[in-house]
Amino acid sequence: xxxxxxxxxxxxxxxxxxxxxxxxxxxxxxxxxxxxxxxxxxxxxxxxxxxxxxxxxxxxxxxxxxxxxxxxxxxxxxxxxxxxxxxxxxxxxxxxxxxxxxxxxxxxxxxxxxxxxxxxxxxxxxxxxxxxxxxxxxxxxxxxxxxxxxxxxxxxxxxxxxxxxxxxxxxxxxxxxxxxxxxxxxxxxxxxxxxxxxxxxxxxxxxxxxxxxxxxxxxxxxxxxxxxxxxxxxxxxxxxxxxxxxxxxxxxxxxxxxxxxxxxxxxxxxxxxxxxxxxxxxxxxxxxxxxxxxxxxxxxxxxxxxxxxxxxxxxxxxxxxxxxxxxxxxxxxxxxxxxxxxxxxxxxxxxxxxxxxxxxxxxxxxxxxxxxxxxxxxxxxx
Amino acid sequence: xxxxxxxxxxxxxxxxxxxxxxxxxxxxxxxxxxxxxxxxxxxxxxxxxxxxxxxxxxxxxxxxxxxxxxxxxxxxxxxxxxxxxxxxxxxxxxxxxxxxxxxxxxxxxxxxxxxxxxxxxxxxxxxxxxxxxxxxxxxxxxxxxxxxxxxxxxxxxxxxxxxxxxxxxxxxxxxxxxxxxxxxxxxxxxxxxxxxxxxxxxxxxxxxxxxxxxxxxxxxxxxxxxxxxxxxxxxxxxxxxxxxxxxxxxxxxxxxxxxxxxxxxxxxxxxxxxxxxxxxxxxxxxxxxxxxxxxxxxxxxxxxxxxxxxxxxxxxxxxxxxxxxxxxxxxxxxxxxxxxxxxxxxxxxxxxxxxxxxxxxxxxxxxxxxxxxxxxxxxxxxxxxxxxxxxxxxxxxxxx
Ligand SMILES: Cc1cc2nc3c(=O)[nH]c(=O)nc-3n(C[C@H](O)[C@H](O)[C@H](O)COP(=O)(O)OP(=O)(O)OC[C@H]3O[C@@H](n4cnc5c(N)ncnc54)[C@H](O)[C@@H]3O)c2cc1C
Ligand SMILES: Cc1cc2nc3c(=O)[nH]c(=O)nc-3n(C[C@H](O)[C@H](O)[C@H](O)COP(=O)(O)OP(=O)(O)OC[C@H]3O[C@@H](n4cnc5c(N)ncnc54)[C@H](O)[C@@H]3O)c2cc1C
Numbered sequence: 001x002x003x004x005x006x007x008x009x010x011x012x013x014x015x016x017x018x019x020x021x022x023x024x025x026x027x028x029x030x031x032x033x034x035x036x037x038x039x040x041x042x043x044x045x046x047x048x049x050x051x052x053x054x055x056x057x058x059x060x061x062x063x064x065x066x067x068x069x070x071x072x073x074x075x076x077x078x079x080x081x082x083x084x085x086x087x088x089x090x091x092x093x094x095x096x097x098x099x100x101x102x103x104x105x106x107x108x109x110x111x112x113x114x115x116x117x118x119x120x121x122x123x124x125x126x127x128x129x130x131x132x133x134x135x136x137x138x139x140x141x142x143x144x145x146x147x148x149x150x151x152x153x154x155x156x157x158x159x160x161x162x163x164x165x166x167x168x169x170x171x172x173x174x175x176x177x178x179x180x181x182x183x184x185x186x187x188x189x190x191x192x193x194x195x196x197x198x199x200x201x202x203x204x205x206x207x208x209x210x211x212x213x214x215x216x217x218x219x220x221x222x223x224x225x226x227x228x229x230x231x232x233x234x235x236x237x238x239x240x241x242x243x244x245x246x247x248x249x250x251x252x253x254x255x256x257x258x259x260x261x262x263x264x265x266x267x268x269x270x271x272x273x274x275x276x277x278x279x280x281x282x283x284x285x286x287x288x289x290x291x292x293x294x295x296x297x298x299x300x301x302x303x304x305x306x307x308x309x310x311x312x313x314x315x316x317x318x319x320x321x322x323x324x325x326x327x328x329x330x331x332x333x334x335x336x337x338x339x340x341x342x343x344x345x346x347x348x349x350x351x352x353x354x355x356x357x358x359x360x361x362x363x364x365x366x367x368x369x370x371x372x373x374x375x376x377x378x379x380x381x382x
Numbered sequence: 383x384x385x386x387x388x389x390x391x392x393x394x395x396x397x398x399x400x401x402x403x404x405x406x407x408x409x410x411x412x413x414x415x416x417x418x419x420x421x422x423x424x425x426x427x428x429x430x431x432x433x434x435x436x437x438x439x440x441x442x443x444x445x446x447x448x449x450x451x452x453x454x455x456x457x458x459x460x461x462x463x464x465x466x467x468x469x470x471x472x473x474x475x476x477x478x479x480x481x482x483x484x485x486x487x488x489x490x491x492x493x494x495x496x497x498x499x500x501x502x503x504x505x506x507x508x509x510x511x512x513x514x515x516x517x518x519x520x521x522x523x524x525x526x527x528x529x530x531x532x533x534x535x536x537x538x539x540x541x542x543x544x545x546x547x548x549x550x551x552x553x554x555x556x557x558x559x560x561x562x563x564x565x566x567x568x569x570x571x572x573x574x575x576x577x578x579x580x581x582x583x584x585x586x587x588x589x590x591x592x593x594x595x596x597x598x599x600x601x602x603x604x605x606x607x608x609x610x611x612x613x614x615x616x617x618x619x620x621x622x623x624x625x626x627x628x629x630x631x632x633x634x635x636x637x638x639x640x641x642x643x644x645x646x647x648x649x650x651x652x653x654x655x656x657x658x659x660x661x662x663x664x665x666x667x668x669x670x671x672x673x674x675x676x677x678x679x680x681x682x683x684x685x686x687x688x689x690x691x692x693x694x695x696x697x698x699x700x701x702x703x704x705x706x707x708x709x710x711x712x713x714x715x716x717x718x719x720x721x722x723x724x725x726x727x728x729x730x731x732x733x734x735x736x737x738x739x740x741x742x743x744x745x746x747x748x749x750x751x752x753x754x755x756x757x758x759x760x761x762x763x764x765x766x767x768x769x770x771x772x773x774x775x776x777x778x779x780x781x782x
Contacts, residue, residue: 001391001454002384003686009383069383260780280776287775288701295679296672302385318672367665370672374664379671380637382644 003298009073015050016077019043024081026348032084037162038206039084044117053091054115057099062112068239068304072246072297079250082351084205086120086159092243093158093236094121097167097184101224101232106186110165122163123240124154124187124210125233132364134233135179139212141170141226148222150185150193150215158362160208161198163189168212172227183226184233185217192216203358204351231309238316241363242304245297248323248359252290255334255352259283262338279337286330293326314376317369324366327356385682387454394455398462405431406468414467415642417717417750419590422505422547428469429502438500439476443484446496453688457681464634474506474543475499479552481625482569482618486610495571509539509553509572509596510619517770519554520563520616524598526555526570528605533557533570535578535601541764545581545594548574553598558613569615571607578602586760588753589728623766624695630765631681631706636674639713643667646720646747657720666719670712677705697778700771707761707768714758717751724748725755 005013023043032040047053055070057063064070071092078087095114098107098121113119130136139152150170160166166187174181187194193215198208224232260283263274273279300319306312331353335342342349360366373379387395410424432438433447440456442448451459463470471477480499483491498504515522524537535555545551551572558566572579578601584593610618644667647658657663684698718725724744742749762768776782 001387001682001686003683005383260782263782274782277773277776280780280782281769281772283780283782284772284775287779288705291680291698291701292673292676292705295676295683298383298385298683299675299679301383318675321669321672322676370665370668371661373672374661374668378640378644378664378668379675380640380644382641382648 005069005073009069012070013073013077016052016074017080019046019050020077020081020083024083026351029082029084029351033200033204038200038204039086039162043083044085047085047087048115048117053087053117056091057095057111057115058107061099061107062115068242068301071239071243071304072301075243075246076250076297079247079252079355080254082204082251082348082355086122086162086206088240088243088247089122089159089163090114090120093123093240094163094165094167096236096239097121097123097223097232098186100235101184101229102186103220106220106223110186119165120159120163122157122160122166122189122208123236124157124160124166125169125237126155126157127153128155132368133177134237135182135230136177137169137171137182138176139168139170141172141183141185143172144216147216147218148183148185148226150187150212150217152212154210154212156201157196157208157210159206160189160210161196161206165189166194166210167223168210169229169233170212179230181227182229182233184223184229185221186223187212187215187217187221201358203355205355205358234309234313237363238312239304241316241320242297242300244359244362245293245300245319245323248327248356249290249294249297251352251356251359252293252326252330255330255349255356256283256286256290258349258352259286259334259337262341266339273337282333282337286333289326289330293323293330296322310376314373314379317373317376318379320364320369321366321373324360324369327360328366331356385679387458391454391458395458395462398459399466401435401437402462402466402468405435406466407431410469411466414469415638416747417639417642417754420469425469425472426502426505429471432471433501438471439480442476442480442496442500446484446492447500453685457685460629461634464632465638467635467638470635472502472505472544474508474552475502475504477625477629478508478622479506479550479571482552482609482622485621486569486618490606491571491609504549505544505547507542507545507548507551507574507596509542509551511541512538513540517767519619520567522554522556522567524553524555525559526557526568526603528557529602531605533603533605533608535570535572535598535603537598539596539598540593541584542581542594542596543592545574545596546583546591550574551579551596552609554615554619557615561613564616566613567615567619568612569609569618570603571609572598572601572603576601576603586757588757590753590757630699631677631702632710633674633678633681633706636706636709636713639710639717640667640671640674643713643717643720646717649745649747650720650722663720666716670709670716673705673709673712677702677709680705697774700766700774700778703765704762704768704771710761711758714751714755718755721745721748721751725752 051064052074054063055066059065098110142149166189168185168187172181172183193213195211196208201207266273296319300316303312303315334349335353338349341347439447440449440451444450483495512522526533526535553570554567555570556566557568578599580597582595583591648656650657652660681702684696727743729743729749
């Protein structure tokens with residue numbers, strides 16, 4: 001039982017936090033939002049130079065052999081900075097699929113570029129009708145000669161507009177909501193038949209609607225065993241959720257600190273509003289929400305690479321429930337305690353609020369994961 | 383960062399678990415599972431079993447029976463005891479007055495009282511609260527005037543838990559009425575058999591008798607029963623209350639209650655299914671399990687930091703108290719909801735002897751649930767109410 005970071009992990013944390021403190025202030029971020037891609041190429045370059053984009057990959061693939069704890073450290077710092085770059089999409093999700101499921105040939109062809117920040121991936125799995133059901137895939141993969149032909153539509157592909165390659169899920173066999181029969185394929189974003197409509201989400205991050213019409217890929221584009229990809233998809237999503245939980249904790253903690261600072265400085269009725277007990281109690285409740293979220297993000301981190309898929313799924317679902325609930329409670333209180341200023345685009349707190357609201361929805365909201373956890377029998381054996 | 387327990391800690395857990403399961407008397411364990419009230423004999427019997435094993439007072443100094451376990455081992459021990467579920471030792475002796483005597487008492491007091499506390503030869507109760515002094519404890523009025531080698535005590539204590547069984551009461555008394563309110567208080571040990579003490583029962587909303595009023599009228603207490611220095615009692619009380627908050631999260635107990643909830647929800651029917659198959663109810667259970675898991679992790683984080691705090695109380699323990707009590711209350715709500723209409727017959731014995739042998743009305747698991755729900759409103763009131771805990775967080779952590 002040890003919550004301490006190792007020496008290298010502390011160094012990593014310090015260097016990420018220092019970089020973001022120097023370069024990712026609120027004004028700078030407003031500028032990055034206005035860049036053509038909606039994020040900062042310069043910072044992306046710095047992440048690569050610091051080795052962040054290669055963190056989870058093996059050294060043989062240009063990476064640093066880090067694990068979930070290293071990813072947690074980076075994501076928490078990104079949450080605090082409200083970073084906009086395609087880290088989760090490319091390194092954790094797309095890169096995760098290739099790292100966990102790809103052949104050795106694919107890993108050595110793809111991951112060094114991802115680690116260097118030169119090649120960006122995105123995870124094109126969710127579909128409009130699926131809501132949060134990971135098995136609900138209507139896109140199809142038809143065997144054709146030595147390769148496959150992909151057809152279908154993918155929705156809310158995080159940073160899909162910036163990606164060089166997409167990790168696409170498609171169905172080889174079975175009915176639309178069967179877990180059996182799915183494949184994952186690495187598809188060039190520029191391949192004929194791929195169209196993308198990029199847009200900003202409410203939190204400023206970018207996503208794309210992707211359609212695939214008669215898209216041909218080689219047999220070597222398959223990630224893992226075609227038809228058997230569901231386990232891999234679930235694993236990638238669980239690792240993505242663990243990373244998102246850490247990001248949320250960074251944002252929640254920052255939002256809480258901003259609010260407490262505001263309570264100390266804002267005066268009404270001739271006194272700092274932090275002297276009003278009703279606001280003190282809400283600030284205390286916010287802290288509880290942050291700490292409970294932090295605890296569960298740590299649990300998610302610890303369980304992200306757990307081999308027992310059921311135990312992993314339960315812990316990740318539980319963490320996502322806590323994160324979603326804390327996001328609502330802490331976020332809403334942060335706005336309320338700021339009064340009118342909390343409502344404005346010019347002030348940072350609302351941007352945190354929107355990011356944690358988006359995180360609640362991504363990969364299934366609190367209710368979705370609560371229902372899932374209940375179906376799995378909960379955390380405590382009867 | 384590695385959130386797993388070490389092999390040694392896991393082996394220790396197995397050892398504790400095996401002991402608890404064989405050593406805790408089955409009738410006592412059944413009462414714990416079913417949420418029925420324990421009799422004095424259950425408590426005394428179990429404490430003596432623990433003491434014979436050398437595990438009665440793990441957190442005490444080793445020379446007085448402590449085990450010298452690490453904070454993590456103490457946590458594991460407590461959790462396994464709660465999960466059995468076995469009764470937790472009566473807190474007033476082993477968690478409250480014991481550590482105060484061990485830390486601030488003189489040698490004679492230590493020799494006289496500590497071994498008898500560890501073996502529950504003396505049943506202690508806590509005489510802090512008064513009708514006019516609840517959250518604002520330092521405003522207490524019960525007075526102690528020096529008269530030769532005695533103090534003469536006059537006043538009233540209230541909410542005194544299980545004073546009806548008590549051999550001794552530790553009291554906060556005012557010895558200097560002229561001083562600032564925290565500075566005129568002393569910590570006195572009083573034999574309940576002393577003339578002038580009257581105990582009057584207070585019935586709580588669940589029908590139970592666990593609290594009392596204690597009246598003190600010209601009670602003569604030997605001066606040797608003063609702990610530490612006169613007028614320094616507030617310091618000792620703060621020390622005591624700080625200890626009280628450790629383990630306040632009650633994670634192990636809540637886990638055992640969730641297990642019971644799932645058992646009952648599997649027995650109760652809704653339409654053509656077991657209640658536990660009902661998605662709405664299953665989600666309510668899962669929701670409290672998530673909160674409980676988060677609390678467990680938070681508790682472990684606070685515990686891990688204890689090593690670096692060197693005995694100073696961690697204000698984050700207020701988070702544990704608030705969340706722990708809310709979770710206990712939520713589980714008590716769900717247990718009552720689970721049994722449905724058979725929560726309603728009022729059939730728990732209103733004292734410890736009356737109506738014990740009557741057959742239950744409705745399923746035998748239903749009877750205790752509504753009283754348990756009513757009774758557990760207390761957990762957010764005592765031990766520093768949840769509002770007071772939020773004041774502590776705002777001040778000590780947030781600096782507001
Ligand atoms: C969308 C929008 C439209 C508006 N339109 C108009 C308009 O058309 N015309 C106009 O004149 N105004 C308008 N307002 C202003 C609005 O009336 C103020 O925002 C409101 O009075 C709160 O004041 P404040 O924002 O300065 O917050 P503050 O007064 O600084 O309050 C900050 C926080 O402290 C709390 N607080 C303050 N005092 C106490 C206390 N004594 N006890 C406990 N808690 C306290 C508040 O509840 C809040 O949570 C608008 C505001 C918004 C957000
Ligand atoms: C079942 C039970 C067993 C108990 N056992 C013992 C025992 O063995 N020995 C003993 O000495 N005492 C015991 N107590 C007493 C317990 O410690 C007190 O009930 C507690 O300190 C609260 O005091 P009070 O009941 O006078 O409520 P009050 O202090 O009058 O509080 C009433 C309400 O006001 C709130 N409040 C008070 N002050 C503030 C503030 N500054 N800010 C915000 N809100 C505030 C409280 O949270 C509460 O909601 C027991 C109580 C119960 C219910």
